[in-house]
Amino acid sequence: MTRNCRLNCVIPPHLLDKLLRSEDSDVHQVALDTLLTTARLRGERTVRASFAGAAAHGNGRRTIFDCQNGRLLSSAVVARPEDGPAATDQSVNRAFDGLGATYEFYRAALARDSIDDRGMRLDGYVHFSTKFNNAFWDGQQMVFGDGDGKIFTDFTGSLDVIAHELTHGVTENTAALEYHHQPGALNESVSDVFGSLVKQWALKQSAEEADWLIGSEVFTPGIDADALRSMAAPGHAYDNDLFGRDPQPDHMSKYVTLPDTEQGDHGGVHINSGIPNKAFYLTAMGIGGFAWEAPGLIWYESLKASTIDTQFQDFADTTYQKAGGLYGDGSAEQLAVLAAWQGVGIQISGVPAGVARSRTLAAGRYGVAGRDNGSLAALAKQVEALTAQVAGLARK
Template sequence: MPNELRVHCAIPPYILEYLLEDEDGEVRQAALNTLLTTARLRGQRSILAAFPGAATPGNGRRTVFDCRNGTNLSFAVLARSEDGPPSTDEAANRAFESLGQTRDFYQRVFARNSIDGRGMRLDGYVHFDEKYNNAFWDGRAMCFGDGDGIIFSDLTGSISVIAHELTHGVTEYTAGLEYRDQPGALNESMSDVFGALVEQWTLNQTAEQADWLIGREIFTPRVPGDALRSLKAPGRAWARDPQPDHMSKYVHTTKDHGGVHYNSGIPNKAFYLTAVTIGGYAWQAPGTIWYEALKASSSDTRFQEFADTTYRRAGELYGADSPQQRAVLGAWQQVGIDITGVPAGAATEQALLLGRSGSTGQEDSVTSTAGQVRALTEKVRELSRDVAELKESVTARR
């Protein structure tokens, strides 16, 4: 691990920056304090360096500490351990349970032994700072703020957020995607995808039943229907959501490490479309394809390379031209990324059938067109054979 903290935060900086303009002075102050605290953390050497066992193998053992509204983790006190009784602090219990559910998801679905694949222990720190509007993974542990009580509630209240943060660790130990530009946006997208899958797995929801929202419970808790991000509808998770859902809307910026929290909406949408087209439980075929593609990625993998890898992995896992592979092909086409080496016509025809749901707002029609996609693909193959036979006949006559 490097000497400096890898602070991956659940709340995008653009949300906190928007809150600096809020009419409520308490909200403005909490947002400012959160931004300043996070900036200080990123400049520090690892605050867990004094804890030599923090990243050692431990079969995913969970320990939750109470920071008592401080920021120095060495002063935190034990709140709940793997062998101890439930805490009287519900924030500690929520963190403990969600750490366990995320660990169990990776173990049971992908046979992964904790975050690093080697049994890394899971340490959580609740009540970090005062009115801290964020939760973060620093490469060794998770820290949770209590929120300002107005825009954000206690960040232990969302399993999708907790699984999102822990997945940054999975990505770090698997592909090491650099946290900038497109590799960074893929890093964020992996966390959103698997954050959503952990929640769906816990609730036993199908792709069609799930709402595909990240952090709905802790963001504006008194406002129904909004969230930090939406994989189903990037750009529509909340009133000022800036995420694009198509490469034509790609955000070019030097802020946010090159827009990692913005442009993650594009691969997020591709995964959602893949999942609803395949149908059933999204952590099964779609999740397996994405997880295997992550394992095959490197630190500088970009959108095009990742899309191509998901297509190849789908073919290897489920068969060439299988419904799963066709779903991947059509999904990436819909967000403006053609799979390398695949005839453009096939991808275009599938995109037309799927109706460009990202731009028309008719995502739910994707599932019903899957059969039409299969039928059209077969017709394209038949037409290709007819053309080949016709060419042979013309050649023979000559």
């Protein structure tokens, strides 16, 4: 059964709150309608979750429904089944392809059978409500708004947004990270990580080629914003009069403390996710190549090993341990993980700061991504010496 089910929306509440304060009456009204509809849906989701049975299985088969601008999912009509032809409605086709790309990524890259790893069917609903400025996963299906056409566009146009939302389902069925404070920020970060990886996998982009942006397609051309979030540069996705400056931190020294309320984004889950996002980006760039391979596998195995109340420190330690288990203690992959978390102000437990700095310097000096035989030999000797130092410190 799906655990910790909740309504996960892609647009952070602090952005909708900015729109709610807009002097433009149309922008204000659309933001108000979106917030009220989301609140109603959240209540319905809570009721449904109390008696929901096991998720429907069906080898990841997709069905896209058309809400026809209505708000009742039960009244939506089938627009494209798994075996049906392409629709004339491109929103339907984009949703269909996005669900399929996410399913195929998890199957091919991580040997996971759909959201619940048991072949859960994937249902998508397009044209939900009128000018609805959001998209969400509610524990059972993916729902897309069309956007208002002034600030936001059709949410089916962003593959990483689709994969981000579906990954909330993966998290529900693995660690079930509670949606508040650091566990909630990790929940959001994991969705950003795999949302970006699905896009990179579909485009066959290396870590160096990827844009590392989340939701770069959701804004209309008239909005001065790169995306909802930047994993490479948290805090720099946008800076404009409408939304202000992107509030995401990229280091623990900038961690934002907010109340655990709807208005406080449950302790800043969409904001503080910038810190683990940056750690993954640094890990991927440190290792090089395709980010869905070693970095993605390390993060996926760490997610499965996490629990509902896992904190940033816990997750960082787990990624370091998993990197060692998968690729060897002192491996280039493990060094990249160590350097990445150190880069965002989190020191791996049990690794003395001096040794961590030496290992980080070794990783940078010899090039984790572009290592050759000579570099490997030198790195191996240095790691061996450092390991002996750690063992000596442990004995003392």
